[in-house]
Structure formats: structure tokens, C-alpha cells
Amino acid sequence: MTEITAVDAPILIFDSGVGGLTVLAETRKALPAAPILFASDQAGLPYGSKSEAEIAARVAGLLGRMSERYRPRLVCIACNTASTIALDMVREVLEIPIVGTVPAIKPAAALTRTGTIGLLGTQATIRQSYVDRLEAQFAVGKVLLRHGAPELVGPAEAKMRGQPVDPAAIRSAVDGLRGQPGGDRIDTVVLACTHFPLLAKELSAAFGPDVQLIDGAAGIARRIAVLCGDNAFPPAPRIRAVTTGDADSFGQLLPHLATYGIDQFDQF
Ligand code: DGL
Numbered sequence: 001m002t003e004i005t006a007v008d009a010p011i012l013i014f015d016s017g018v019g020g021l022t023v024l025a026e027t028r029k030a031l032p033a034a035p036i037l038f039a040s041d042q043a044g045l046p047y048g049s050k051s052e053a054e055i056a057a058r059v060a061g062l063l064g065r066m067s068e069r070y071r072p073r074l075v076c077i078a079c080n081t082a083s084t085i086a087l088d089m090v091r092e093v094l095e096i097p098i099v100g101t102v103p104a105i106k107p108a109a110a111l112t113r114t115g116t117i118g119l120l121g122t123q124a125t126i127r128q129s130y131v132d133r134l135e136a137q138f139a140v141g142k143v144l145l146r147h148g149a150p151e152l153v154g155p156a157e158a159k160m161r162g163q164p165v166d167p168a169a170i171r172s173a174v175d176g177l178r179g180q181p182g183g184d185r186i187d188t189v190v191l192a193c194t195h196f197p198l199l200a201k202e203l204s205a206a207f208g209p210d211v212q213l214i215d216g217a218a219g220i221a222r223r224i225a226v227l228c229g230d231n232a233f234p235p236a237p238r239i240r241a242v243t244t245g246d247a248d249s250f251g252q253l254l255p256h257l258a259t260y261g262i263d264q265f266d267q268f
Contacts (some may be wrong), residue, residue, distance in 0.1 A: 076099040
């Protein structure tokens with residue numbers, strides 16, 4: 001029997017914090033008529049310092065419960081850490097399409113001129129065999145230097161609340177790549193954490209004009225659009241948010257969330 005997708009069923013975009021907004025923005029460009037639910041696990045932030053077992057259990061459990069409550073037509077795990085660890089598990093649990101976030105190593109390998117690529121992710125992401133496999137498959141003959149940069153997650157969250165970005169955090173992430181043997185040859189940096197494109201301006205200024213930054217958000221949005229195919233959407237789509245965290249803290253984000261079309265949030 002063919003399942004009929006309810007016209008109001010949202011695309012659920014999930015992240016540990018505000019990082020998923022980078023994917024939300026691209027998804028709105030690709031599918032302007034789609035209803036979207038932005039789900040932010042602020043109570044679990046940051047994922048990058050957690051163990052694999054903790055992240056897998058948390059993400060699969062939350063997405064199972066959120067799917068029961070909100071009946072999404074598709075789930076996007078807009079978080080590299082959660083995707084590289086829990087994607088297979090979530091796909092086993094849920095019977096709707098699941099789109100993951102994969103470090104953009106393939107496009108970076110096509111773009112680099114020097115053959116040396118930098119990768120900034122969380123500590124949990126950079127140690128995943130998923131990343132090893134992407135490197136083996138798409139970066140043959142290239143050098144991939146990885147750096148875990150948890151120090152960028154807080155500043156990305158702060159920036160979205162209208163607070164200043166700590167320049168020391170930016171400097172530390174840049175030095176973490178540049179300071180490795182061969183790091184001076186990096187001309188392409190993969191932002192393998194959805195929080196990091198929110199700091200693209202600051203990172204770009206610190207790396208200098210010869211380094212290009214690349215992330216997967218536009219590719220993910222294209223994949224979502226393909227999977228939604230000819231789905232019907234409601235005449236006036238809502239973009240809403242839910243947070244697992246503190247309402248006052250999430251409320252500070254509202255002025256910024258409004259620029260993404262989100263004017264209301266609930267606690268999950
Ligand atoms: N946004 C998440 C990612 O893409 C990471 C942030 C965190 O440590 O929770 O990996």
C-alpha cells in the first residue's frame with residue numbers, strides 16, 4: 001500500500017544546537033513551500049565531547065520520539081557528529097527517509113590545487129571510521145589534515161544570540177590545522193560541523209584569501225528536494241522550532257531565528 005504524505009507533515013531538521021540552521025537556510029532555498037520543523041537538542045549540546053554510545057542512544061531515542069509526535073515526512077540529521085555515528089541506527093528505527101550530513105571531502109578533493117585539505121569537525125567526528133572511508137574513497141593522492149575544534153561550537157551559539165565571537169577560538173582552530181606538518185599547504189578547508197559555517201566570515205578572514213571553505217549544506221538540501229519529489233505542500237508553510245533545552249536561553253535566539261522564518265518555538 002502506498003503511504004500518503006500528509007500535506008502539513010514537516011521536514012524535521014535536527015541538530016544538537018543552532019548548527020542545523022545552515023542546512024535549514026539551504027533547504028528553504030531549495031523547497032520554499034515546504035513546512036519545516038527545526039529541532040535543536042540544546043539539552044544535549046555539545047555532542048562533540050560525548051562518547052559514541054551516548055550520541056547514538058540519544059539521537060536515535062530523540063528522533064524516534066520526535067517522529068511519533070510530529071509525524072515528519074523526512075528527517076535530516078543536520079549534524080556531522082550525530083550522522084557519522086548514528087545514521088545507520090536511525091535508519092533502522094524510522095521508516096521515513098533519513099538524510100545525513102557527510103563531511104564534504106569529495107567536493108574538497110575536486111577543488112584543492114595544492115592537494116592538501118584541512119578538515120575542521122568536533123573531536124567525535126574527526127575520529128570516526130566514516131571519515132576514514134570518505135578519505136579513502138574520495139581523497140586518494142591528497143593529504144587530509146584533521147583538527148577537532150570544539151572551541152568553535154560555543155562562539156557559533158553566541159553569535160546567533162547577538163554576542164561577540166571570541167577571536168582566540170578562531171585563532172586556535174586555524175592554528176590547529178596550520179600547525180600540523182604540511183599545514184601551510186592547505187588551500188581548502190572542509191567545515192565538517194554544521195555550526196562552523198555560521199563562523200565562515202571569521203574563519204575566512206583568519207585563514208586568508210588563498211583558502212576556500214566548503215560545507216555540505218547545499219548538497220544536503222538538494223538531496224532533501226529530490227527525496228521530497230513531487231510531494232504536495234500546504235498553501236502557507238510554517239517554519240517552527242522545538243528545543244530540548246531551557247526556554248529562556250532558546251528565546252534569546254528568536255530575533256535571529258526570525259531571519260530563518262521561525263517565529264515560534266516549543267519545548268520538547
Ligand atoms: N553541529 C554539530 C555537528 O555538525 C556539532 C556540535 C556539537 O558538538 O554538538 O557536528
